[in-house]
Amino acid sequence: MTSTKHLAIVTGAAGAMGRSVVEALVEAGITTAAVDIKADALEPVVAAGRGLVTPYVFDISDPAAVHTGADAIRNDLGTVDILVNNAGILSNNKALGTTPEEWNRILAVNLNGAFYLTREVLPGMREKKWGRIVNISSWAAKCGGLTAGTAYSVSKAALIGLTFSIAAETTREGITVNGIAPAFVRTPMVMEQLSAEKRAEVAEKIPVGRFCEPEEFAHTVMFLVSEKAGFITGEIVDMNGGFQFD
Numbered sequence: 001m002t003s004t005k006h007l008a009i010v011t012g013a014a015g016a017m018g019r020s021v022v023e024a025l026v027e028a029g030i031t032t033a034a035v036d037i038k039a040d041a042l043e044p045v046v047a048a049g050r051g052l053v054t055p056y057v058f059d060i061s062d063p064a065a066v067h068t069g070a071d072a073i074r075n076d077l078g079t080v081d082i083l084v085n086n087a088g089i090l091s092n093n094k095a096l097g098t099t100p101e102e103w104n105r106i107l108a109v110n111l112n113g114a115f116y117l118t119r120e121v122l123p124g125m126r127e128k129k130w131g132r133i134v135n136i137s138s139w140a141a142k143c144g145g146l147t148a149g150t151a152y153s154v155s156k157a158a159l160i161g162l163t164f165s166i167a168a169e170t171t172r173e174g175i176t177v178n179g180i181a182p183a184f185v186r187t188p189m190v191m192e193q194l195s196a197e198k199r200a201e202v203a204e205k206i207p208v209g210r211f212c213e214p215e216e217f218a219h220t221v222m223f224l225v226s227e228k229a230g231f232i233t234g235e236i237v238d239m240n241g242g243f244q245f246d
């Protein structure tokens, strides 16, 4: 990473996986705007950030809030080089149990939020002729969702579509746009739904025999945003422990 490529935005930075990504970026000396809807939960992320992490609290599903937040990031910190669209909300309801309100909320956060932020960072990346966007999808997009519900699975599949579209639009501009499709990362989002017994049962069913560590997920993000990953764009990296090969 050269000195002109130094500023990242991570959404959902207060969550288990987002926090791990922020830690990895800080480790690499990259200034990071940590975005989350939960102000309190961002405090320890900033405290551990060695002065490189600034918190920004806004709802990514609100386009006006995203614009104001992105303006603040630009004014405070400069042009954004790296965007990690990681914030997401889960719903386990299948089609008939999903109300239109729930459908809209899941899509608004998991898909629209990533779109709004992408629109905010693209002009600066185009000007610099360098950028890295990583969208955090899910294995649910590919398998239809085991425990995950319909709206969630569809939102994560649409995020793959967004990845392909923005990648296609930016190939000549030094910008790469990729996704990650994780499954069973050892986070509260997954663990709190499972009893200890169920956890052991699930781990046994994962082909590699264990859950994915948040640090392993962050390692994949760091690879995709690295200088030498510049020939990879429009790729969805599976992190599903061998559940599905494609």
Ligand SMILES: NC(=O)c1ccc[n+]([C@@H]2O[C@H](COP(=O)([O-])OP(=O)(O)OC[C@H]3O[C@@H](n4cnc5c(N)ncnc54)[C@H](O)[C@@H]3O)[C@@H](O)[C@H]2O)c1
Pocket (backbone or CB within 6 Å): 011, 012, 013, 014, 015, 016, 017, 018, 035, 036, 037, 038, 041, 058, 059, 060, 061, 086, 087, 088, 089, 090, 109, 136, 137, 138, 139, 181, 182, 183, 184, 185, 186, 187, 188, 189, 190
């Ligand atoms: N945990 C897994 O195994 C797993 C598997 C596949 C995909 N994912 C995806 O990885 C991402 C991170 O998951 P996690 O387990 O760390 O979840 P998490 O719930 O710990 O973190 C998500 C963060 O996003 C924030 N957030 C939610 N809505 C927001 C909004 N409207 N605006 C701004 N911030 C908002 C939350 O406050 C939270 O801090 C999510 O997109 C999730 O769908 C997780």
